Amino acid sequence: MDNHAWQPGGLPGAPLSVAAHMPPQTAQGGIHAAEDYLDMDAALHNYLTSIWDSPTPTGTGFTGDNANSAATPLASPGTEAPAKMSAPGIGHAVQSGGETQVAGLGGLNASGQTRGPAGGQAGAHFAFTFQAESGSDGKRDAGERAAQGGGSGGEMTSKSSESGTNGTAEGRQKKRRGGGEAEAPAGKKELTQEKNRIAQKQFRERQKVKMNGLQRQIEELQASLESMQQANSALQSQNGILHKVLAMRDERIKMLQEAAKYISENDSTGKQVSDVAVTLSELHIGSVVRLTAEKLKTMQAEEIKQYWMEYVTEISAVLVDANTNPQAEERVGKLVNELFMLMMRFAALNPVLMMWSKQSYSSDDEEVRKWLAVVPHLGLSKDQIAEIVAIRSMLLDKLKRVLDERSVLTAAIQPSLASSMACEKLHLEYIKTNEAVIQLKENLRSEHTALLDFVSAMLRKILTPIQVARLMVQSYPTKPDILAVASAVQQWQN
Structure with a gap:
């Protein structure tokens, strides 16, 4: 016979623990036991599940259980229990070896084998073993519980089994749920941290792209601002140059008017006009030299060169102390101003002799290279360089127009050189040639x-007196080629 208890729901059988051998019970008692068993199906299922997972728990027992409190075996109405029944039915307690055992759902037959509720194979047989309590109180309590019958004993046994089983199962379930709840927050925390890291990384990337865009906009705006500032500076410089050119034009017109007035009055009355005279007082301290307009008009080139060399020699001597001595710097300015007035008046009254300065609209490369080595030592500022380059460009444009016009005039004069020598045609050619020559x-x-x-x-x-003095000293004994100097400045800037 199989010694494993049967379990509902297809669960594997567990070893059957038999507390005591019981005699076979009647059919009526088996029917009552089956009905009780059906009522306790759910509790038994939980109990059998728990005892399969862990050893059968040993309780403290019921108080007062002993052999004297055993109830009368169940029997069908009108019949007597078999004489050989040695153990109670469902809900009976049996004392064995000082221990009280409670058996339910059937008993043991005479041969010691387990008998089921309906006389068949044993199923769901279970037993509790309790320590017997000593004393009269324990016996009295056991007798009272045994008197309640097999049904009440089985109900009590099932309730205790259900409570123990449920307690054990619920404890394990709570333990498993507690572990899951402990693991779930940890995994959720790690997932949240990972999401935060990804979000922060994306935010930093967006901020980086935004900052790069703003940086490019700032650079573009700065470049645009610098370009506009340069254009504004160029326009202001050009405006200043135009004002200076206009002032020079007025000065030049005034000088020509004075020269023309002197010539007309000198031709008619022979009187001199003191307005165009030049006074030289700085060349020789304590000595004053006065050059009238007539003197300047009749002055030869050698005489004007002599004045030039004397002034430049004095300027070079004073220029040594000009950087440290304010009085020397002031005297350099006066010497440069007198020499400039002398040269300009002489050029206005004697333009042909003025050409000894080698001034021309096209400087050769050798002259430009000479001044290219001098320009870095002049101490020119950025504004001065810009003005020099601009005024040089204006001069070259004007000279180009003059030369183009001269080419046309020369072409108009050329046919009159091989003219006919007959009749009135000679007079017509003279008129045409004279007009071309005047132009x-x-x-x-x-x-x-x-x-x-x-x-x-x-x-x-544009240049300061000290810078002009340096140019004069560098070009000694002749005058400096100002156009070559401007060309050297333009190349040096590039």
Whole structure:
């Protein structure tokens, strides 16, 4: 016979613990036991599940259980219990070896085998073993419980089994739930941290892209601002140059008017006009030299060169102390101013002799290279360089127009050189040639005036007296080629 208890629900059988051998019970008692068993199905299922997972718990027992409190075996109505029944039915207690055992759902037959509720194979047989309590109180309590019958004993046994089983199962379930709840927050925390890291990384990347865009916008705005500032500076410089050119033009017109007035009065009355005279007082301290307009008009080139060399020699001597001595710097300014007035008056009254300065609209490369080595030592500022480059460009444009006009005039004069010598045709050619020559002379005067205006702007409006003095010393014994100096400045800037 199989010694494993049967379990409902297809669960594997567990070893059957038999507390005591009981005799076979009647059919009526088996029916009552089956009905009780059906009522306790759910509790038994939980109990059997718990005892399969762990050893059968041993309780403290019921108080007062002993052999004297055993109830009468169950029997069908009108019949007597078998004489050989040695153990009670469901809910009976049996004392064995000082221990009280409670058996339910059937008993043991005479041969000691387990008998089921309906006389068949044993199923769901279970037993509790309790320590017997000593004393009369224990016996009395056991007798009272045994008197309640097999049904009440089985109900009590099932309730205790259900409570113990449920307690054990619920404890394990709570323990498992507690572990899951402990693990769930940890996993959720790690997932939240990972999401936060990803979000922070994406935020930093967006901020980086945004900052790069703002940086590019700032750079573009700065470049645009610098370009506008440069354009504004160029316009202001050009405006200043135009004002200076206009002032020089007015000065030049005034000088020509004075010279023309002197010539007309000198031709008619022979009187001298003191307004165009030049007073030289700084060359020789304590000595004053007065050069009238007539003297300047009749002065030869060698005489003006002599004045030039004397002034430059004095300037070079004073220029040594000009950087440390304010009085020397002031005297350099006065010497440069007197020499400039002398040269400009002489050029206005004697334009032909003024050409000894080698002033021309096209400087050769050798002259430019000479001044290219001097320009870095002049101490020019950025504004001065810009003004020099601008005024040089204006001069070259004007000279180009003058030369284009001169080419046309020369072409108009050329046919009259091989003219006929007969009749009135000679008179017509004379009139045409004379008109062309007058226009050519005006063209030459325009070229000369443009050069004088350029020199005046460079020496009086742009360069300082100290810078002009350095140019004069570097070009000694001749005059400096101002156009070559401007070309050297333009190349040095590039």
